[in-house]
Amino acid sequence: MGKVPERLLRTARGEAADVSNLDNPLDFIAENHMREREVCAVIDRIVASASMERAEIDQVLTFLEAELPQHLADEEIDLFPMMLKRCEPEDEIDKVIDKLQSDHDHAIADAPAIVAIIRGLDKPNSRPSQSGCERMTDFSHHARRHLILENAVILPIARARLTDADLNTMRRHMLERRSLTPTLGE
Numbered sequence: 577m578g579k580v581p582e583r584l585l586r587t588a589r590g591e592a593a594d595v596s597n598l599d600n601p602l603d604f605i606a607e608n609h610m611r612e613r614e615v616c617a618v619i620d621r622i623v624a625s626a627s628m629e630r631a632e633i634d635q636v637l638t639f640l641e642a643e644l645p646q647h648l649a650d651e652e653i654d655l656f657p658m659m660l661k662r663c664e665p666e667d668e669i670d671k672v673i674d675k676l677q678s679d680h681d682h683a684i685a686d687a688p689a690i691v692a693i694i695r696g697l698d699k700p701n702s703r704p705s706q707s708g709c710e711r712m713t714d715f716s717h718h719a720r721r722h723l724i725l726e727n728a729v730i731l732p733i734a735r736a737r738l739t740d741a742d743l744n745t746m747r748r749h750m751l752e753r754r755s756l757t758p759t760l761g762e
Contacts, residue, residue: 616716662737
């Protein structure tokens with residue numbers, strides 16, 4: 577499989593990816609997808625009443641409240657419009673992007689409810705209500721389906737179609753969204 581970069585390993589362990597060292601914005605988006613899968617796994621464990629560290633719960637909350645909105649902006653503001661501009665008609669990317677934007681709308685609408693459910697678990701053995709469990713299960717299931725589409729369709733086509741200039745623009749915008757300053761020459 578090859579050598580796994582340390583940044584990728586940190587992300588797989590639930591740590592935030594370090595965008596300041598971003599080489600390729602598509603790799604960073606893929607790392608965010610890995611992180612979102614990990615968040616879904618923690619949500620599943622909450623539903624199953626599995627024991628977990630407070631740090632894991634805090635990572636889920638941070639992801640849903642801060643990182644997910646930035647990630648969705650990366651895709652909605654830069655990635656999707658660039659793909660619509662660069663893709664060929666036979667790619668039929670507009671249909672896929674319409675579906676993904678609808679998914680994004682649901683994620684933005686549903687994330688605050690998931691955060692509220694998790695924040696409501698303030699005692700060590702707290703468990704969400706049945707409806708809370710159903711909502712959390714639906715959220716993680718929907719997120720996983722969404723990630724499959726993005727990883728299997730969007731990212732490979734983006735890697736083939738986007739130009740170096742597109743990637744540099746996307747990288748700069750991603751840094752700006754996170755209030756980071758791009759280094760000279762970017």
